[in-house]
Amino acid sequence: MSMKATIRKVDSVIVVDLSGRITLGEGCTQLRELVRDQLSKGNKSILLNLADVSYIDSSGIGELVSAYTAVANQGGQLKLLKLTKKVHDLLQITKLYTVFDIRDDEAKAISSYGSMHSGV
Amino acid sequence: MTPEPSVVEVTLESDLKNLEVAEEIVRKVAATAGLGEEAEHQIEMALHESMINAIWHGNKNDASKSVWLRFEIYKDRLEIRVRDQGNGFNLAEVPDPCATENLLRVSGRGIFLIRSFTDEFRVRNIPSGGTEVTLVKRIHPHGSTQGGSDCEHESDNSKS
Numbered sequence: 001m002s003m004k005a006t007i008r009k010v011d012s013v014i015v016v017d018l019s020g021r022i023t024l025g026e027g028c029t030q031l032r033e034l035v036r037d038q039l040s041k042g043n044k045s046i047l048l049n050l051a052d053v054s055y056i057d058s059s060g061i062g063e064l065v066s067a068y069t070a071v072a073n074q075g076g077q078l079k080l081l082k083l084t085k086k087v088h089d090l091l092q093i094t095k096l097y098t099v100f101d102i103r104d105d106e107a108k109a110i111s112s113y114g115s116m117h118s119g120v
Numbered sequence: 121m122t123p124e125p126s127v128v129e130v131t132l133e134s135d136l137k138n139l140e141v142a143e144e145i146v147r148k149v150a151a152t153a154g155l156g157e158e159a160e161h162q163i164e165m166a167l168h169e170s171m172i173n174a175i176w177h178g179n180k181n182d183a184s185k186s187v188w189l190r191f192e193i194y195k196d197r198l199e200i201r202v203r204d205q206g207n208g209f210n211l212a213e214v215p216d217p218c219a220t221e222n223l224l225r226v227s228g229r230g231i232f233l234i235r236s237f238t239d240e241f242r243v244r245n246i247p248s249g250g251t252e253v254t255l256v257k258r259i260h261p262h263g264s265t266q267g268g269s270d271c272e273h274e275s276d277n278s279k280s
Contacts, residue, residue, distance in 0.1 A: 057169065
């Protein structure tokens with residue numbers, strides 16, 4: 001099963017609902033292009049909803065890190081929403097739980113971008 | 121005397137499309153071994169990462185090469201061997217992905233995850249060529265999981 005992404009805009013935040021697998025190959029490529037595309041449009045407030053992501057491998061973790069730094073390098077913020085237990089555990093053991101801004105509640109996550117300048 | 125294990129052996133073309141084939145096999149083997157859901161997921165991830173290493177790093181994504189897998193179910197553990205036709209690697213040279221300076225690196229977490237999700241992880245070079253890694257997952261009553269590591273609790277399961 002490959003990855004699927006649905007993009008919606010809430011206030012000035014781009015919310016990406018991801019589902020399936022973020023793994024080496026198609027899933028990682030898709031995520032990379034999606035983030036690059038949003039940045040090229042000036043959208044620097046990105047919230048990745050991982051609620052329906054069933055599987056992330058080491059390459060997928062790397063892609064999340066890459067997306068995080070790409071957005072940060074442009075003065076934006078990439079946050080993660082609704083981790084499954086498996087993904088939560090992965091970020092915990094790799095120590096990335098302390099790097100990412102991780103949220104459980106979408107509305108609160110959206111408002112946390114409040115002071116962010118968005119290029120939209 | 122140790123009872124003979126149940127054995128499944130398969131040779132796959134060294135192609136990333138076979139990742140899912142290997143995962144399908146390990147899910148069935150793990151279920152047969154009675155690992156339990158969480159341990160099953162962990163050994164599946166460990167095999168997934170080992171397959172990527174074998175195909176991508178070992179066999180250099182050369183589909184004319186093969187990856188050989190052997191699953192052995194013992195009463196108390198599942199052992200999986202993954203053998204490629206590459207030149208091997210030195211575990212001591214694999215950087216710690218949890219070190220502060222490596223945290224934001226895009227790659228380099230595969231071996232760490234394998235170690236985290238197995239009870240034992242061994243690597244050996246095959247004299248005739250190739251590298252073989254062995255993943256061991258212990259079978260606990262009621263499917264509970266133990267072992268593994270995280271960045272704060274350094275792995276003690278490397279026998280390399």
